Amino acid sequence: MMTTPLAPEIIWFNPSDSYYDDPINTLGVVSKSSIGQGLLGAHYGFEEQNPSVGVWVMVWNTLKEHQSFMEHESYVDFALPVMEAMVGPGEITQVLLSQHNEFLKAVASPVTQFIYVTIRPRHDRNYELAPLVEKLANELALVPGCNGSSWGPSVEHDDMYVGVVGWRCISDRDRAVKGSLAPTIALIREISKIKLKYARLQLHETS
Structure with a gap:
């Protein structure tokens, strides 16, 4: 039985200023x-390299529940304080993650790394990139200092x-990237662009 993915x-x-x-x-x-x-729940913090940038990780139980809420009239009460906390548009990415425990x-x-891997033109996300991502996730599970990794589209x-x-x-991350993870990362870079961000997150539990 497949696990329904979380949709953070x-x-x-x-x-x-008021949010800060x-x-x-x-x-x-x-x-x-x-x-x-x-x-x-909502995890929140600031970008490690640029503390003037905030980050939220809004953890939705399923994509369907989130989309249904967005169509409900009460969604405005959720969206308004979010918009008021932001100056200008935010950079929003929703992900489908099946490895619930690894994500949590x-x-x-202590440090959470966000890795955005964009496949280059004329390459295929599912056929070429997904197997390499799975390989990297398996390798990360063996790396000292890595507390968990979860990947999805x-x-x-x-x-x-x-x-x-x-x-x-x-x-710990630096040692792993230069060491055991280096060959797989090199293969991923051959067919994609990688963007990295880091944050130290805190959890705000739902009521």
Whole structure:
């Protein structure tokens, strides 16, 4: 029996002053307005390399529940505080992740790495990229300092895979990338572009 994938939204954004000063207030309103709508929790933090950029990981139980909520009249009560917390548009990617436990370990780690892998033209995401991503995930499971990794296709971009990887520290990640993971990463780079972001996340549980 296949597990229904989680559908987390990863949102990078420029925070408003009010959000930057008190993120808990916004997340409290978001939590109350989404009760019973499939939001399991919201992880929040700031980009490690650029702390002026905020990040949310809104963990939806299923894509269907999220899409149904978006069509409901009460969705405005959820969307409005989200929009007010952002200055300008955010960078939003929703991902389908089947490795639930690995994902939860990754976002609870001291450092969470977000890996955006975009397949190059004339290559195939499912036929060429997916097997390499699976190989990398299996290798990550053996890496000291890696607390969990979960990978899946982007909902919005049919040429993208996204990985969420938890690390004990950045130096563990650096050693792994230069060591045992290097050959597989090189193969992935041959057919794709890779963008990396890092954050130290906290969990705001739903009400």
